[in-house]
Amino acid sequence: MTKKHIKxxxxxxIDGNKVLTTKRNSDRVLGDLWEFPGGKIExxxxxxxxxxxxxxxxxxxxxxxGPQVTETVxxxxxxxxxxxxxxxxxxxxxxxxxxxxSEVKWHTVDELAKLTWAPADIPVExxxxxxxxxxxxxx
Numbered sequence: 001m002t003k004k005h006i007k008x009x010x011x012x013x014i015d016g017n018k019v020l021t022t023k024r025n026s027d028r029v030l031g032d033l034w035e036f037p038g039g040k041i042e043x044x045x046x047x048x049x050x051x052x053x054x055x056x057x058x059x060x061x062x063x064x065x066g067p068q069v070t071e072t073v074x075x076x077x078x079x080x081x082x083x084x085x086x087x088x089x090x091x092x093x094x095x096x097x098x099x100x101x102s103e104v105k106w107h108t109v110d111e112l113a114k115l116t117w118a119p120a121d122i123p124v125e126x127x128x129x130x131x132x133x134x135x136x137x138x139x
Contacts, residue, residue: 004080009047010036011055011089012069012124014133015106020091021115023103029079034115036086036124037104047085055089059104062092066138070127075120084120088136109133 013020013036022037024030039054041047048065055063066088073084096104107115112125 003076005083006080007041007083008038009041009051010038010084010086011051011063012036012086012128013063013089013091014136017133018106018108019112019128019133021105021107030118033118035118035121048087051087051089060095063089064092064138065089066136069124073120073123082120086124090138
């Protein structure tokens with residue numbers, strides 16, 4: 001039986017040398033693991049459109065979407081194969097009205113490796129560790 005493919009998008013929201021990370025609620029799939037906020041890409045949406053919609057739904061916040069962090073990551077979970085594409089982003093508003101997460105926290109690049117990440121997010125976290133976040137260009 002082929003596993004279902006789930007295309008998801010995430011935001012590496014940056015502010016100076018810090019990245020916003022979110023911890024999933026305990027009662028959700030992959031509960032208590034850290035991830036970059038985002039969600040499923042709906043039919044007809046670009047990844048960037050999906051990211052803006054998801055952040056509006058999850059935090060009631062607007063974002064500016066920047067460049068893609070690294071290539072799309074494919075990870076096979078019990079429930080299906082997740083294809084995760086993460087973009088750098090900046091907050092245009094700052095509400096953080098939590099829906100799907102128990103915690104939201106700003107971390108420096110050096111602190112990221114200490115978190116217990118959802119498996120699909122690990123290669124993205126490793127890519128971010130190697131970047132000077134102040135050099136990310138938003139146009």
